[in-house]
Amino acid sequence: MVFVSNPYPQQPLGAPPTCYRHPDRQTWVHCTRCQRPICPECMRQAPVGHQCVGCVDAAARSVRQPVTAFGGRPVERPLVTYVLIAINVIAFVLQKVSDDVYRQFVLWPIGIAYDDQFYRLITSAFLHVGVTHILFNMVALYFTGPALEAALGHVRFIGVYALSAIGGSVLVYLLSPIEAATLGASGAIFGLFGASLVLARKLDFDMRPIIVLIVINLVITFVVPGISWQGHIGGLVTGAVVAWAYGYAPRANRNVVQAGVTIALLAVFVGLIWWRTAALLAIYA
Numbered sequence: 001m002v003f004v005s006n007p008y009p010q011q012p013l014g015a016p017p018t019c020y021r022h023p024d025r026q027t028w029v030h031c032t033r034c035q036r037p038i039c040p041e042c043m044r045q046a047p048v049g050h051q052c053v054g055c056v057d058a059a060a061r062s063v064r065q066p067v068t069a070f071g072g073r074p075v076e077r078p079l080v081t082y083v084l085i086a087i088n089v090i091a092f093v094l095q096k097v098s099d100d101v102y103r104q105f106v107l108w109p110i111g112i113a114y115d116d117q118f119y120r121l122i123t124s125a126f127l128h129v130g131v132t133h134i135l136f137n138m139v140a141l142y143f144t145g146p147a148l149e150a151a152l153g154h155v156r157f158i159g160v161y162a163l164s165a166i167g168g169s170v171l172v173y174l175l176s177p178i179e180a181a182t183l184g185a186s187g188a189i190f191g192l193f194g195a196s197l198v199l200a201r202k203l204d205f206d207m208r209p210i211i212v213l214i215v216i217n218l219v220i221t222f223v224v225p226g227i228s229w230q231g232h233i234g235g236l237v238t239g240a241v242v243a244w245a246y247g248y249a250p251r252a253n254r255n256v257v258q259a260g261v262t263i264a265l266l267a268v269f270v271g272l273i274w275w276r277t278a279a280l281l282a283i284y285a
Helices: 053-062 079-097 099-105 109-115 120-126 131-152 154-175 186-202 208-223 229-248 251-284
Strands: none
Touching (some): 079 099, 109 251, 154 251, 186 208, 186 229
16 A cells, blocks of 8 residues: 555545636546646647646647748738739729829929928829729739738738839939829839749749740830839839848848848938938029
């Protein structure tokens, strides 16, 4: 005969223990992981027996969340792409309803420099001249966006799109005539083209279709009158740079590098906008 001490001293020897979360409930069931007594309310089905709430939560926190090859969360549907298309379409409808939308939000260097309307650098990327213009850009976004969004995740895809749109607008502001008005999502779309090329190279995909697509669009840019080559080139280069930073950042400190490059690019854009504004004010004051 072996003497065994009472493992639950608060209970008389031989009486059922109480649930560690509900002391008023007696139970003979124990968590298979921590061996603490648990009542039916605290039981969670496990591969073997039952586990308590605390052990299940601890196990969930210890499981690494899946990420894409570039650090983003996997996406089931390209929601950001669809939202961007919807915003562009809504903005186009508003343009048709009121001419003030065009006048107030188009990229107009005079308004930016003399009236501090810097928001035009962003809002102009959601306006379009006509049906053909928006149709071309939205079709390109529909076919290019989902693959990039799946590869990068929602947040990084937004980063590529937004920075490309701003990069295109900044180059327009730097190099276009001061009286010219510019609008369209083409800068952001060309940014997606540039990002697709860089990431295809990183993933060792066939780059030829993307190269052909970029070449065709560049030819159209420089051949067809009235197209802002500044916006297209600015977006293309920015998208490629951002994708390079997102795609080739070292895994050990990937988030820090990606965030740092994003902030650095924004700082460069702010500096260029400030410089161009000061130059215009000095010339035309």
